[in-house]
Amino acid sequence: xxxxxxxxxxxxxxxxxxxxxxxxxxxxxxxxxxxxxxxxxxxxxxxxxxxxxxxxxxxxxxxxxxxxxxxxxxxxxxxxxxxxxxxxxxxxxxxxxxxxxxxxxxxxxxxxxxxxxxxxxxxxxxxxxxxxxxxxxxxxxxxxxxxxxxxxxxxxxxxxxxxxxxxxxxxxxxxxxxxxxxxxxxxxxxxxxxxxxxxxxxxxxxxxxxxxxxxxxxxxxxx
Amino acid sequence: xxxxxxxxxxxxxxxxxxxxxxxxxxxxxxxxxxxxxxxxxxxxxxxxxxxxxxxxxxxxxxxxxxxxxxxxxxxxxxxxxxxxxxxxxxxxxxxxxxxxxxxxxxxxxxxxxxxxxxxxxxxxxxxxxxxxxxxxxxxxxxxxxxxxxxxxxxxxxxxxxxxxxxxxxxxxxxxxxxxxxxxxxxxxxxxxxxxxxxxxxxxxxxxxxxxxxxxxxxxxxxxxxxxxxxxxxxxxxxxxxxxxxxxxxxxxxxxxxxxxxxxxxxxxxxxxxxxxxxxxxxxxxxxxxxxxxxxxxxxxxxxxxxxxxxxxxxxxxxxxxxxxxxxxxxxxxxxxxxxxxxxxxxxxxxxxxxxxxxxxxxxxxxxxxxxxxxxxxxxxxxxxxxxxxxxxxxxxxxxxxxxxxxxxxxxxxxxxxxxxxxxxxxxxxxxxxxxxxxxxxxxxxxxxxxxxxxxxxxxxxxxxxxxxxx
Ligand code: SF4
Numbered sequence: 001x002x003x004x005x006x007x008x009x010x011x012x013x014x015x016x017x018x019x020x021x022x023x024x025x026x027x028x029x030x031x032x033x034x035x036x037x038x039x040x041x042x043x044x045x046x047x048x049x050x051x052x053x054x055x056x057x058x059x060x061x062x063x064x065x066x067x068x069x070x071x072x073x074x075x076x077x078x079x080x081x082x083x084x085x086x087x088x089x090x091x092x093x094x095x096x097x098x099x100x101x102x103x104x105x106x107x108x109x110x111x112x113x114x115x116x117x118x119x120x121x122x123x124x125x126x127x128x129x130x131x132x133x134x135x136x137x138x139x140x141x142x143x144x145x146x147x148x149x150x151x152x153x154x155x156x157x158x159x160x161x162x163x164x165x166x167x168x169x170x171x172x173x174x175x176x177x178x179x180x181x182x183x184x185x186x187x188x189x190x191x192x193x194x195x196x197x198x199x200x201x202x203x204x205x206x207x208x209x210x211x212x213x214x215x216x217x218x219x220x221x222x223x
Numbered sequence: 224x225x226x227x228x229x230x231x232x233x234x235x236x237x238x239x240x241x242x243x244x245x246x247x248x249x250x251x252x253x254x255x256x257x258x259x260x261x262x263x264x265x266x267x268x269x270x271x272x273x274x275x276x277x278x279x280x281x282x283x284x285x286x287x288x289x290x291x292x293x294x295x296x297x298x299x300x301x302x303x304x305x306x307x308x309x310x311x312x313x314x315x316x317x318x319x320x321x322x323x324x325x326x327x328x329x330x331x332x333x334x335x336x337x338x339x340x341x342x343x344x345x346x347x348x349x350x351x352x353x354x355x356x357x358x359x360x361x362x363x364x365x366x367x368x369x370x371x372x373x374x375x376x377x378x379x380x381x382x383x384x385x386x387x388x389x390x391x392x393x394x395x396x397x398x399x400x401x402x403x404x405x406x407x408x409x410x411x412x413x414x415x416x417x418x419x420x421x422x423x424x425x426x427x428x429x430x431x432x433x434x435x436x437x438x439x440x441x442x443x444x445x446x447x448x449x450x451x452x453x454x455x456x457x458x459x460x461x462x463x464x465x466x467x468x469x470x471x472x473x474x475x476x477x478x479x480x481x482x483x484x485x486x487x488x489x490x491x492x493x494x495x496x497x498x499x500x501x502x503x504x505x506x507x508x509x510x511x512x513x514x515x516x517x518x519x520x521x522x523x524x525x526x527x528x529x530x531x532x533x534x535x536x537x538x539x540x541x542x543x544x545x546x547x548x549x550x551x552x553x554x555x556x557x558x559x560x561x562x563x564x565x566x567x568x569x570x571x572x573x574x575x576x577x578x579x580x581x582x583x584x585x586x587x588x589x590x591x592x593x594x595x596x597x598x599x600x601x602x603x604x605x606x607x608x609x610x611x612x613x614x615x616x617x618x619x620x621x622x623x624x625x626x627x628x629x630x631x632x633x634x635x636x637x638x639x640x641x642x643x644x645x646x647x648x649x650x651x652x653x654x655x656x657x658x659x660x661x662x663x664x665x666x667x668x669x670x671x672x673x674x675x676x677x678x679x680x681x682x683x684x685x686x687x688x689x690x691x692x693x
Contacts, residue, residue, distance in 0.1 A: 017541050018415050018517055022655040027634045031286070031299035033260035033306050045657050053661075056299055087416035090449060090517075091655060093350040094258065095366035115420050120385075120451050121350060125366035183382045185244035196368070197271070200376045203239055203246060207378060210238045210248050216474075217482035218250060220277065220338060223471030 001130045003193030007107050008158040008169075009080030013148040014070050019084060020091035021122065025100045027092075029056045038096055039103035047072060075153030082106045083145055086113055089122025098125040108132040108159055110166065112141035114181070127186045128196065132159065134166060140178040147173055161191055225496035227387045228456050228489055229422045232361040236344050238378055245381045250343035252373050253329045254281035254316065256307040257636070258348030262371035263310040275377045276315040280338055281307060283321055284328045285636045287629035289599050292321045300637065314374070327602020327628045330354040330570035334439065335604050337470025341457040341486040346373055351570050351652065353445040356454035357438035358461055359489045361422070363452040385451045386421045389497035392429035394506030399686035401580065402437035403572060403650065403669035405429070406444040407511035409503060411521040414536035418450035421498070424491060425455050429505035435464050436576040443571045444652050447518040457486045512557050512682050513654045513667040515545035520654070524672065524684045528555045548656055549664050550644065557682050560666075564647040565596040565623075565677040566659070567670055569633040572650035573601025577670040578609050582617040584674035584688055589622050591680030596623035597639060599631040623677065635660040648676035 029041045037059045044053040044062075052063020065072045082101065088111050089097060101109065109131065111117025117135035118126070126133040136144065147155045147170040155170040161182065168176040182190070189196060200207075238246040252275075259281070266273070273279060286300035295301045304321075311318040319325040319332060326332070330351050333339040339355045345362035346352060348370040355362035365379065373379055390409055396402075410417070423445050430438070438455050445453025462483055465473050474482045494500050509523035519536045522529065530553040531542035546553065551560070567573075567581050578600065590596045598618045600606035606628055609615055615625045632639040633651040641647055641663030650673050651658075654665040668676065675685040 016544075017538060018536075020517070020653075020655045022634075022653065022658050026657050026661070027285075027636045030257050030636065031297075031303050033264075033303055035261045035264075045661055087419065087449065090415055091350065091446075091653060093348060093352075093364035093366055095261075095348075095368060098366070116416055119416070119449060120420060121364055121366060124369065128366060128368035183243050185380065185382065196380060197269070197372055197375045200246065200372065200378060200380070203378075206238050206246075207248070207376065211377075215481065215485070217478040217485075218340070218343065220251075220280075220472040221474055221478070223336070 001193045001195065004107070004130055004132055004161055004190045006158060006160045007080070008156060009107065010078060010153070011081050011083055011144070011148045011155045011157055012071055012076035012079035013083045013145055015083070015085045015145055017085040018087045018090055021089055021094050021097040022091055024089065024097040025094060030094055030096055031056050035099060036103065038100040039105070042100040042104035043069070043071065073152060078105070080106055081108045081110060081157055081159070083110045083148055086111060086116055088118050090119040093121045095125045097122060098129050098131055102129060102131050106131065108134055110134045110136060110141065110144065112136060112138040127190065130190060130193070132161065132190065134159070134180045136166065136178050136180055143176060144168055144178070161187060225492040227491045227496045228359060228424055229361060229387050229454060230384070231489065232342055232344065233384055243383055245384065246378050247344055247381055249346050249373050249377055249379055250278060251338055251345040252279045253333055253345065253347035253352070254279060254370070255285060255329050255349060256283050256303045257285045258367050259310065259370055260303065260306045262367050262374060263314065265371040266314070266374055271375045273314040273316060273374045278377060279316045279374065280319070281311050281316050282319040282326055282329050282332055283307060285630045285634065287321060288638050289626040289629045289631045292627045292629070324603055327604065328570045328573060328630055330443065331573060331601035331605065334358065334435070335602060337465065337473025340473065340482065341461060342489050346379060350446045351443050353450065353453045354439050354443040354570055356442040356445065356452050357435060359454055359457035359486065361452055361454065364446065386498040388418050388421045388423045388450070389494055389500035390423050390425050391427035391494070391500060391502045392425060392505050393427050393502060394429055394504045395432060396429060396505045396508070399671060399689050400508050400510060401669035401671055402433060402440040404508050404511045405505060406441045407513065407518065407521050407667065408508055410444065410448045410518045411511070412503065413448055413501070415447060415517050415519045416449040418445070418448040421450055423448070423450045423453040424497070425453065426491070430455055431458065434576060435460060436574045439574065440571055444518065447652060456490045462486065510669065510672050510685055512672065514549065514551060514557070515542065516548055516654055516656050518652065518654060518667060520545060522557060524557050524682055526557055528553050528557065530554070558684060559681065561646070561681045562594060562648045562676050563645040564641060565594060565673050566632040566647055566649040566651065567597065567673050568599030568601060568631050569651035570601060571652040572670050573599060573605065575605050575608050577650065578605070578614050581670040581674040582614045584671050584685060585621040585623065585678060586617050588678040590677045594677055594680050596677040597626055597632060598623050599626045600628045602628045621678070632659055634658055648673045648682065
């Protein structure tokens with residue numbers, strides 16, 4: 001996994017509430033057995049004009065974009081920090097949603113409400129792929145969102161994962177550094193870019209001990 | 224200190240733990256074709272094995288055609304299914320394949336085969352893994368990286384222990400009301416993010432009165448309220464599930480006795496142990512119908528399509544978008560909304576009791592002109608059972624299609640799907656935009672309500688169709 005220490009990038013705003021993973025990546029695209037190729041499929045049923053969404057096996061071939069889909073705004077092209085509404089990523093466990101967001105060019109997603117910004121599984125999936133899910137205090141989030149509305153295309157932010165701050169760079173936003181929290185284990189893993197499996201295998205002796213203590217009834221019986 | 228059932232299961236599965244990083248042992252890992260290929264690939268790339276293939280079980284469900292499971296026309300579906308077969312062979316994982324007699328939706332076959340046991344931890348790369356919590360197991364969905372992690376280590380890292388939410392269902396369900404109505408009412412009450420970061424335990428008299436099938440329906444949709452998992456403490460009903468019927472992989476004889484003695488200890492000491500407890504009276508419920516594009520957008524069948532500024536968990540702009548997508552006008556009585564398709568099936572409502580309940584309503588009636596009705600058993604075992612009871616003939620005589628098992632029209636990954644703008648009454652769990660096919664319009668209901676919609680061609684209060692003397 002690519003380490004995440006600090007990141008500066010442009011902000012894009014997609015402030016719908018309860019955006020589910022079927023919307024982020026429709027089910028038919030889950031037929032892909034690769035981890036790649038999901039970028040053009042991000043929000044496919046909203047992002048392209050009717051009939052324009054690509055086929056699962058040819059993600060790069062698509063029709064024209066839908067003019068009113070928020071993320072199609074010219075100002076948001078090339079943004080790498082996605083500001084989203086509450087309960088983002090609810091619904092299915094599909095990690096393809098995180099792959100699509102990352103392959104769509106984003107390194108971090110910023111939602112309002114501590115413990116409410118992201119659905120649980122989406123949040124774990126994000127951490128496991130090096131996409132940083134940031135939950136801001138709703139008042140801070142509102143300032144950030146307003147700055148993107150007011151200055152689309154120029155509003156930027158710097159995320160410092162060690163300090164756990166997001167600093168807004170926009171006219172009139174001098175010194176707006178917002179604090180966020182990332183669980184210690186996840187922060188460590190992200191900053192180091194660690195492979196979780198290798199780390200877990202260091203606990204092999206403990207896992208073995210645990211397995212030896214399991215009651216006999218727990219094992220699946222020969223059917 | 225009073226402890227919750229969830230905490231007891233959590234504590235007994237800790238391999239190592241600190242406040243923020245807990246390594247949980249996983250007793251059962253269920254696998255399906257959609258969320259596993261990249262995980263097996265990851266193992267291969269790193270030269271790793273599956274640590275406990277004996278605790279790992281796979282089946283094929285999402286991509287399976289339900290008219291003829293053996294004829295898979297879509298080359299991508301076929302490739303995904305063949306990839307799972309090859310991976311199971313390579314890594315030594317048991318696969319309940321098509322035509323094995325044991326195939327079915329992963330959350331239907333787990334209990335049926337006796338793989339799901341009280342007190343265990345169960346994961347699957349699928350959010351509806353919460354279903355298995357009905358047995359008093361800690362069961363939750365994981366992403367593909369975590370699937371790879373569990374395959375390699377049989378453990379999973381978790382952050383801080385989630386909070387606990389007690390959902391107490393009091394009273395009793397009136398005729399025509401079903402577990403599906405209960406869970407829709409719960410989600411309607413707390414919102415799709417109402418239990419984020421928490422584990423729900425359902426308890427109370429109405430829960431105790433439910434069969435295992437009903438409990439599975441309720442726990443299945445815990446994720447629709449954002450919950451990490453949902454569970455129900457095991458009791459006599461749970462134990463009878465293992466003693467009264469053959470569950471191939473479950474413990475038997477002395478082992479089962481030992482297991483039962485343990486399962487009897489799996490209770491929440493008292494309700495004060497929950498971080499929060501909410502109460503819902505089952506007696507007061509009317510049949511539920513979703514009107515919008517998430518499962519909290521729900522009303523009584525006796526109600527009307529709400530106005531966008533009267534929706535508790537959606538901003539007016541979101542609600543307006545939902546109404547527009549659904550092609551609905553505020554103020555329209557729910558029972559005036561006509562349907563094109565009825566889908567009875569899925570891991571929420573594809574078990575034998577669900578089919579019995581739908582058949583009860585459809586018996587001696589015929590589907591309304593122009594309404595396509597699919598009845599899809601959740602597993603091949605459910606299919607056999609239903610056929611033994613003659614339910615298939617009730618459905619086909621009513622003009623419905625009796626199909627083979629799979630996820631079917633729950634999600635648009637196999638040939639069963641809605642055409643753009645078609646409206647469905649569906650017993651599945653998600654009414655998200657495009658879930659049943661691009662631009663399809665999904666209304667979630669119980670099996671009895673779906674059957675009522677099939678025979679009348681619109682949403683109908685099923686209580687009006689039930690014989691008052693029955
Ligand atoms: S029936 Fe639907 S919800 Fe259940 S596992 Fe299949 S696709 Fe998922």
